[in-house]
Amino acid sequence: MSEKKKWFTLDLGFNKKVPTASSCGCGKTSGGCGSHEAPSPSKNEHAMTAEEFDKAVEGTMVDETRKDGFQQVFDVKMDRRTAFRKLTASLLVGAGAVQTSCSVIAGEESKEKAQIDWEEQFKGNYKLMTQEERDATVDRLVRSYQLRKKENIKMSATDASKNVLFGYAFNISKCQGYMDCVSACVEENNQDRNSQMQYIRIHEMKDGEGFKFNEADDNYYHEVPAEGHFYMGTQCFHCDDPPCVDVCPVQATWREEDGLVVIDYDWCIGCRYCMAACPYDGRRFNWSKPEVPEEEVNKNQHYLGNRMRKKGVMEKCTFCIQRSRAGKDPACVEACPTGARIFGNLLDPDSTIRWVLANKKVFRLKEDLGTEPKFWYFMD
Amino acid sequence: MTELRILLGFAIFLCLCSCKHTEGEYHSLNDKIEEEGKKYHGTNISSETYIGDIETLEITEGGHTFLIPERKGQLKSYACTECHSKPLSEMQNNANAQRAHWDIKVVHADENAMNCATCHNGNAMDHLKSLTGNAVDFNRSYKLCSQCHTTQFEDWKGGAHGKNIGGWSEPRAAMTCVNCHNPHQPQIESKWPVQFNTQKVKERE
Numbered sequence: 001m002s003e004k005k006k007w008f009t010l011d012l013g014f015n016k017k018v019p020t021a022s023s024c025g026c027g028k029t030s031g032g033c034g035s036h037e038a039p040s041p042s043k044n045e046h047a048m049t050a051e052e053f054d055k056a057v058e059g060t061m062v063d064e065t066r067k068d069g070f071q072q073v074f075d076v077k078m079d080r081r082t083a084f085r086k087l088t089a090s091l092l093v094g095a096g097a098v099q100t101s102c103s104v105i106a107g108e109e110s111k112e113k114a115q116i117d118w119e120e121q122f123k124g125n126y127k128l129m130t131q132e133e134r135d136a137t138v139d140r141l142v143r144s145y146q147l148r149k150k151e152n153i154k155m156s157a158t159d160a161s162k163n164v165l166f167g168y169a170f171n172i173s174k175c176q177g178y179m180d181c182v183s184a185c186v187e188e189n190n191q192d193r194n195s196q197m198q199y200i201r202i203h204e205m206k207d208g209e210g211f212k213f214n215e216a217d218d219n220y221y222h223e224v225p226a227e228g229h230f231y232m233g234t235q236c237f238h239c240d241d242p243p244c245v246d247v248c249p250v251q252a253t254w255r256e257e258d259g260l261v262v263i264d265y266d267w268c269i270g271c272r273y274c275m276a277a278c279p280y281d282g283r284r285f286n287w288s289k290p291e292v293p294e295e296e297v298n299k300n301q302h303y304l305g306n307r308m309r310k311k312g313v314m315e316k317c318t319f320c321i322q323r324s325r326a327g328k329d330p331a332c333v334e335a336c337p338t339g340a341r342i343f344g345n346l347l348d349p350d351s352t353i354r355w356v357l358a359n360k361k362v363f364r365l366k367e368d369l370g371t372e373p374k375f376w377y378f379m380d
Numbered sequence: 381m382t383e384l385r386i387l388l389g390f391a392i393f394l395c396l397c398s399c400k401h402t403e404g405e406y407h408s409l410n411d412k413i414e415e416e417g418k419k420y421h422g423t424n425i426s427s428e429t430y431i432g433d434i435e436t437l438e439i440t441e442g443g444h445t446f447l448i449p450e451r452k453g454q455l456k457s458y459a460c461t462e463c464h465s466k467p468l469s470e471m472q473n474n475a476n477a478q479r480a481h482w483d484i485k486v487v488h489a490d491e492n493a494m495n496c497a498t499c500h501n502g503n504a505m506d507h508l509k510s511l512t513g514n515a516v517d518f519n520r521s522y523k524l525c526s527q528c529h530t531t532q533f534e535d536w537k538g539g540a541h542g543k544n545i546g547g548w549s550e551p552r553a554a555m556t557c558v559n560c561h562n563p564h565q566p567q568i569e570s571k572w573p574v575q576f577n578t579q580k581v582k583e584r585e
Contacts, residue, residue: 163423165413171540179573196579221576240409327425327547339543339555347417352539352552354417360540372409380535 109147116144126264126303127254137266138303145308149294157303158325160258166319166374167259167346169356170233173380174340177202177224177231184335185235188320189306190298192290199284199317200235200332211365233341235332236261236282236317237365237373244274244283253314259346259374260321262304263314270312279366280373283316319343346374427547434545436553437519444537447553449545451519458518460505468502487565489528499524499563525557 123129123137134157145153182200191197203216207228225231238261245253245261252267253274275283289311301307302322309315320330324343328334333341344353356362360378406412435450452458463480464471488494499508507515508524516523526533535541536554543560545553561568 161423161425163420164425165416169540174541176568176570177573178571179575183575194579196577198577219577219580221573223570223572225570240412324548325425327427327549328430329544329547333544333548336543337560339541339560342539342544344539344548345423346413347420348422349417349420351548352544353548354413355538356540359538360535374409378540380531380541 113144113147116140116147120144120266123266125251125267127251134303141303141307151294151297151299153297153299153301153307155301155303155307156322156325160256160260161325162257163345163347164258165346166238166324167344167353167357168238168319168375169342169353169360169362170375170377171338171340171342171380172230172232172377174338175202175231175233175336176338176340177204177220177226177229178337180335180337181233181332181341184331185317187296188298188323188331189318190290190292190301190308191284191315192286192288192309193293193296194291195286195288197284197286197290197315199282199315200233201281202231202233204229204231232377233332234280234282234365235375236278236319237280237371237375238317238319240372240374241370243277243279243369243371247273247277249273256304258325260304260319260324261316262318262321263316264304265307265309265313265315268313270314272314274314279369279371283314286311286313286315423549425549426551427549427553428551430546431551431553432546434553439520441537442534444539445552447545447551448519448522448556449553449559451521451556451558455518458506464505468505484564487567488563521563522557525563 120137120140124133126134126137129137138155138157142153142155145151179202182198182202185191185200186193186196186198189199191199201218203213203218204220204224204226205211205216207230209215211232220226238255238259240255240259242253242255242261245255248254249271250267250269252269253261253263255261270285272285275285286309290309292308297308298306300322302318302325305318305321320328320332324330329343333343342353342356344351346353346357348354356378357376362376362378364373364376406415431447435453436447437450438445438447457463486494486496497509498511501507501509501513501515504515506518508518508521510516510524511527522533522536532541536557539552539554542557543555545555557563
């Protein structure tokens with residue numbers, strides 16, 4: 001497309017341009033991509049009479065056609081009138097599908113579930129949603145959980161506040177490798193228990209040898225701090241110029257105004273480009289369906305944060321967006337018994353994080369990459 | 381001549397356009413923090429509720445004002461004068477008196493530098509005592525620690541040492557020295573990590 005649009009729009013003939021086959025999101029030019037259901041099959045490629053249209057709607061048709069998939073709909077010359085008819089037809093078919101699937105199972109709850117699933121399936125990218133749409137999807141997710149698990153969760157979609165830019169500092173001399181942060185993070189953010197996914201890694205490194213991540217041990221189990229070693233933690237650094245965001249082909253991850261790099265789990269296609277692009281090993285992938293025992297689920301959730309994920313999507317540290325946007329410290333900061341973790345507002349000149357940046361000798365990892373991580377390390 | 385003028389004009393144009401400050405973009409994160417920090421007028425986010433049930437008191441040290449947990453209410457046998465009704469010298473001389481505080485062992489610096497009397501005043505047990513003999517309230521015991529541990533004190537005031545309580549926003553609350561360190565044995569003992577990732581071991585086999 002010549003214009004830089006973030007969404008696909010149907011050419012209704014206003015521009016007198018013939019839409020080309022390659023305009024499908026899947027990029028395939030021949031055959032069906034499967035991403036669009038055939039709403040109205042028509043043997044006549046170029047025009048459609050009113051009778052044919054009515055017949056198609058009535059019979060909810062499934063006809064053999066030479067072209068299938070999106071081509072049936074889009075690879076035809078049509079006027080505005082026909083286009084609207086076709087759209088109506090596809091909507092009717094869709095509605096019919098929901099109707100039938102519901103009536104087979106019967107029962108109010110299953111109908112509602114199906115309705116929620118349907119609406120969730122076809123919702124847009126979170127970034128493009130209006131406030132009403134955001135509230136609606138949050139309500140749907142809460143209701144869906146209620147219907148499925150018979151438990152109530154509290155989910156918010158709080159936006160970034162003005163005058164806030166989150167930053168983090170990590171004191172290498174204070175960290176003792178207790179790993180309280182790792183456990184607290186897992187519990188707070190509902191990470192998969194089966195694969196033992198963890199956002200934070202604590203690296204045990206030898207004194208006097210510098211940062212050698214390849215030689216460091218991030219899964220030790222002995223009394224800590226170990227003689228002759230120091231500890232440093234890594235997680236998502238919430239870069240100000242995040243490479244993971246640039247590579248995402250579907251814009252399912254982005255940097256918010258308050259500096260948090262977040263993921264829309266429902267828009268993520270699981271291609272893991274971001275995982276490859278991240279120079280800090282900050283991102284995690286759900287190879288299987290994340291499982292959390294019901295009694296351990298953290299019910300205080302955020303749409304962009306610790307709500308339950310599904311199989312095949314990326315996730316990572318969000319500086320506990322559900323907590324930080326409400327003014328609370330992230331779980332790792334709260335759990336750390338040593339005070340090695342410092343979190344705050346970079347724009348507030350009186351904040352502790354600003355004091356650390358101004359008064360301690362701070363550094364960041366791979367600064368030369370220009371990713372501008374908002375995660376600094378320092379020593380006493 | 382005209383060429384030169386055009387060239388000059390172009391150079392000025394470039395200078396004006398190359399800096400993106402007006403578009404809200406910055407050369408570096410530090411520039412961004414500095415520039416946007418100038419407009420900072422506070423947020424409407426409060427962290428007050430996250431301090432919880434902890435009794436706090438406000439202190440101001442070196443230009444930093446923040447809350448620290450109240451201490452006296454946490455001490456099991458405060459006020460000390462409930463037992464220490466007489467000066468220590470008189471109580472110790474009494475052969476029939478019960479021995480108290482037998483479990484307290486001082487492992488803090490060495491005997492030349494410190495003993496009980498460095499911080500406690502045998503004649504006025506309800507208060508601590510500075511090196512020069514001034515009374516220091518139990519709630520402000522950090523004033524004793526800071527007599528020797530000056531760098532830690534600086535870091536603590538700024539927020540680089542010690543643990544923050546509750547949230548990142550106003551009001552700031554932080555643990556004080558004795559909330560983490562036992563003043564009699566300030567060294568923190570080693571312990572085992574709270575978790576071990578067995579799955580990671582499998583993955584890396």
